[in-house]
Amino acid sequence: HLIPLPRLGTAIGMVNFILRDAGLKERRFPFLTEYACGVSEEFRLELDAALGEPAALPTFETMDTPTLHWDLALDWSGRTLTGKGLFTIDTPEVSPAAYLEMKESLKTLEIQGRKQPIFRKTAEAWAGADSVVLERVTEIELKDATHWSRLDRVRRRILTYKGKKDHAELSWQYNPSWETVEVVRAAVTAADGTVKVISPEEINTMDASWVASAPRYPAGRTLVASLPGVEVGCTLEVEVRSTASGGPFFATRHRFGGFDPAQRQVLRLRAPAGLSVRVGEVHGGLLAPDGDTIQSTHRRQGDLVETEWTVLDQPAVVREDGLPPLECLVPTVLISAGEWKDYARELRRAMDRAAEGGLEVRLLAGKARERHRDPAALVQALRDLVVTRVRAAGPSLPELPTAAISAADVTLRDGYGNSADVAVLLGALLRAAGLRPEWALAAAVPPVPVCEAAARQYPDPGLFPAVLVRVKVPGLGVVYLNDTHQYAALGSTPHDGRLGLALRRGRLERIEALEGSRDAEEVEYVIGLDAAGDAEVTYRRQSRGGLYAAENRRFSEMPPEERRRYFEEAIAGLSQSAEARSELLTDFTAQPGREGFSAWVRAMAVRDGDYLTLNLPRSLRQLMGLRADTRREPLFWSAPRRLRLAFEVVLPPEFNEVVLKPQEMVWEAPEQAGTVRTTVTRPEPGRLQVVHEVDLRPAILPAAAYPELLETHRRLSHPAAATLLLRRQPAAAAP
Known part of the structure; x- marks a missing residue:
């Protein structure tokens, strides 16, 4: 933080009135001041502990010439910043030669006046925090929309026992079918300066929690690093590299902040100059987008464009019940290298291919149609059939490439599937029964205007993890399936009022329950x-x-x-x-x-x-x-x-x-x-x-x-x- 000084000595008084006429570079005749005068000042600033301690208190050069005198001294004691200064003109007449010397003194005075104390938060200003991020640097390099690498470097100081428990063991989720994650370096520096570097034995890879229940999918992994010697007062340094290739298009909501204070945070993005990338900055979060909290720079390096964003001294978000998503509260950079219409077209093609049901799908649909002549009863019967025969298991849609979407017959045979695969099966059954289903992705975005506007402007596959089936039922209306069980009334949906991505039309639409079926x-x-x-x-x-x-x-x-x-x-x-x-x-x-x-x-x-x-x-x-x-x-x-x-x-x-x-x-x-x-x-x-x-x-x-x-x-x-x-x-x- 820069602390402007409330200096009046260079703004008020006769001495400043006189010097307003000293605009010429040189004079042929004496400069008449008519008075020997001056101003003495003293100020005291009581500064809040949230501003931290002085990182640098400026020292001011004393000017003492036959014409004028100027000095200013600062002192810091307790939480009080004190300043004392004197500015005088010591003669009523200044000769042309002395005028040149006075002009040089005024130039120096102007430079001295730009100096400001610099304050930086310290552990005292972090009262209540469990840890503090000293520095977080993230570097992302895009090769194209679906291939990129990322390097994260974090230095964090542990302040409490809870901070120790939260950060002694770190983990990262990824899927080796299109992602890699590697711990480049991890070290712990104790309060006495002792450094312990993580060993290979302290880094382990485990299956994701869903792997055993859904072996058909490419197995997800969890990389776990157990940091050595983590205690209160130590400093953690962790560097992790990850890559992605062939999955959904790149998008991120990079949040500069969280529940721990952060001193310095940097995000660097390198992308080909010809790659279309949408970027948005919200300085106070989505709820307060304007401001200057995020400082950015841009430069061209050959065929790459590099952008760097920096945020300093970001306070912690207070842990309270009912918090909105963090991007609503802290400075955030939104980046997207894709378009909703292109993503919808790619998914629809993959799901259409997978929904080309085989004999078993056609037989089940035919039997259901024979038993239920009423369209609403038919749709409900097929929904209930899928709910009772296929259990939900596996990763969400954005966690896998579209090539991992399973055929309807495979999901029916295996008796399990993730949201996308169950939607494919349900859609295949409805098609075989003579209906015209469509697919829609359901948003996890809060249904409030600021969040929805960001989702529309900066597409991100991770915002739409669930796949629904949309079908128009004669005599009833449009209903959504694949997010309810057999006890739910047809036409109700827990996603009522949320955004949905209609894959056939390639645009965001509102998901709505039938009238009378809302909660x-x-x-x-x-x-x-x-x-x-x-x-x-x-x-x-x-x-x-x-x-x-x-x-x-x-x-x-x-x-x-x-x-x-x-x-x-x-x-x-x-x-x-x-x-x-x-x-x-x-x-x-x-x-x-x-x-x-x-x-x-x-x-x-x-x-x-x-x-x-x-x-x-x-x-x-x-x-x-x-x-x-x-x-x-x-x-x-x-x-x-x-x-x-x-x-x-x-x-x-x-x-x-x-x-x-x-x-x-x-x-x-x-x-x-x-x-x-x-x-x-x-x-x-x-x-x-x-x-x-x-x-x-x-x-x-x-x-x-x-x-x-x-x-x-x-x-x-x-x-x-x-x-x-x-x-x-x-x-x-x-x-």
């Missing part, structure tokens, strides 16, 4: 109170989308004994004194899924003289999920929340006056992220309805909005939001 929940309590506070309670719950699929699976696979216990616990959740008045009723034959029961609860409302107090059995207190009173980083809502929570309270005739009830409210979430609404109505004199409606969308909310979230959370969690106070009506006077 949603409706819960209703009907509470019939009597004057003693006892209540008849009817509970009903409806679920759609992914919630329907989860509940359908749970109740379909639930053994009778577990179902009995579930029901007992649900009754006890109302009250320990609650007694069931019905069986547990569940119906998941179609959307919405339904669950319900009735119970009698003794003293559900507490009577105290002329008052009845009822605590409603549920509220929105867990809606926000906030655990802290303050927040440093933005908050990420990753999924939509749609909920209708309703209470209908049948009031006893004697207690028909409502003294206290939940307050009505309408809350508009920041960043247009949806609404939370509470309404309280009296549809009839003896009935009270309290309805909460939640419709929240995925969003990244700034830390500045956190106090508003806390206040809303406080209102939703307050006991008053779930409490009714009723008062006895005075008895009517006798006639």
Whole structure:
């Protein structure tokens, strides 16, 4: 950090007023100052510890001539930077010869004025960090869009025991069919200067975790380096080289920062001048792209163009719940050497070839078509067939070259496949059944505008790991398959609202669940109170989308004994004194899924003289999920929340006056992220309805909005939001 000095001595006072007229290079006649004058100054700067310690305090040359005097001295003590200076003109008249000497002094003074203290973060400024990156240099050289090499060099100091545990063993994932990884050098320098270099015996290669369950695919590998003598206070130096050839096109999101502070980070990219490479810089992350945090240089070396990006003294990201992806928070360089349309065309051709199903595929499709004349039933039957006969196993699509995509018959025969292979099989079955399926890649990108815009502008295969099957079902609409199981309703998808890459059209489109199949929940309590506070309670719950699929699976696979216990616990959740008045009723034959029961609860409302107090059995207190009173980083809502929570309270005739009830409210979430609404109505004199409606969308909310979230959370969690106070009506006077 450069610290500008608040120097007033060269800006104010008569001495500076006089020198404004000293613009000539030389004079024939004396320069009249009319006054012998000067200014003395002293300043004190209290500097935050986050700025670190002085790396260099400038020293200033004292100028003392018969015409003028200037000096400035700096001192650093504690966290205070002190400066003392004097600037004087010592004569009211300057001869032409002395004027030339004064001009040279003013030139020197101007140069002296550009000097600034340099501060650098030290271990004191890293309080709370587990380790600090002293230097990280990454060098990438592209031969073409699918062949490149990469060299990573990192120097890191370990500050805590957790830092030791996190970095004593390092690992890298790769697939030898198109990638190599090599530890060039790894050394540990202890606090006393002792250096230990890693030995070959401390570097091991293991199979990736999925290899045993999916032997058909080129085996992935994990390179593990166990660094010797890692202790608190030591410095790690690791250099790793990797290469890639023949896989998906090159793309990266190089993040300058993370959960540890970093002093110096450098990225160098060399690419042929004729290679089309898209590059974007976001200085404060995707959420704050403008600024000058990233310093870049460009130069031409023959047929190569080299670009270098440097970031200094990047603070750590605070570990908090609900963080967005790191590229939203830290300086990032986005690089892509490919286009979505070209990637889609290559994948579609490979998947079309693989989907040319053989005899077994045609037989299965033919049998399904004979049994199911209704197109929706046919599609669901084929989906369920694949789900029950083929298990998910193997690497994701971007981890392998397209040549590794398996034929549909092979996946059916082996009984397993990764997302791409299962999609190929499902597509082949649908084609053989007379339908026209398409393939689409589903994004893992957060469905918020800034993240989606970056995905559109800087293509990256790693952002779209899942392969879906898209098919138009007559009478129903477009449905997506290969991301749900047999318990899900046709038309629902966990990727609802996310970007998808349509392979046939070669463009990014929105994946949408069918209307009525989006994730949603409706819960209703009907509470019939009597004057003693006892209540008849009817509970009903409806679920759609992914919630329907989860509940359908749970109740379909639930053994009778577990179902009995579930029901007992649900009754006890109302009250320990609650007694069931019905069986547990569940119906998941179609959307919405339904669950319900009735119970009698003794003293559900507490009577105290002329008052009845009822605590409603549920509220929105867990809606926000906030655990802290303050927040440093933005908050990420990753999924939509749609909920209708309703209470209908049948009031006893004697207690028909409502003294206290939940307050009505309408809350508009920041960043247009949806609404939370509470309404309280009296549809009839003896009935009270309290309805909460939640419709929240995925969003990244700034830390500045956190106090508003806390206040809303406080209102939703307050006991008053779930409490009714009723008062006895005075008895009517006798006639």
